[in-house]
Amino acid sequence: MKKIFIFASIVSFFLILIYRDNINYKDKNDIVPKRSESTLVLNDFNGVTMTVESVVDTKISVLINNSADDPVLFGENYILEVKDGQKWFSLPVNDDIMFTSIAYELEKGSSFPWSTDFEILYSKLPDGHYRIIKGFNIKSQLETHEEYFVSAEFWIL
Incomplete structure (x- = not known):
């Protein structure tokens, strides 16, 4: 009985691996991703800025600068938004995504180069006007x- 249970477990595991892409399958032509209008207050903390250094394929590199009096902390998480007309909209995130829980400390007068591959979180993006948003906390508070949130705009052409 124990051998049958182990064999059935192994077979089930391999079937899940083989067919996992078909589980909860969504035809992209049938479903328009839901997006919501952005409500974040951005760039409201003087001294912390972010600029896009490069966008190559699905990889984006930014430079985060801190000229504030206090050190700031931030992590790996980020948000991408797309501009449609005069409004910004948050993009829907792929299912089953998690961020590594890392905290970076950025001292006064220093910069930090940060990059990510946004295809993992948002898939490949069509041409358009986008912005990347990162949140941060003031260490002393x-x-x-x-x-607080800081953003930087970029284009995909």
Whole structure:
């Protein structure tokens, strides 16, 4: 009985691996991804800026600068938004995505080069006007749990 259970478990595991792409399959032609209008308040903290250094295929590199009086903390998480007309819209994120829980500390007067492959989180993006948004906290105010957001715009052509 124990051998049958082990054999059935192994077969089930391989079937899941083989057919996992068909589970919860969504035909991209049938479903328009839901997007919501952006409500984030951006660039409201003087001293922290972000500029796009490069966008190559699905990889984006930015430079985060801190000229504020306090060190700031940020992580790997980010948001991409697309501009449609005069409004910005948050892009839907692929299913089953998680971020590594890393905290970067950026001292006053320093810069940090950061990059990511956005295809993992958002798939390949069509041509358009986008912005990347990263949240950060002020190290001396961690007990307030207030998060600020900085953004940088870029184009995919």
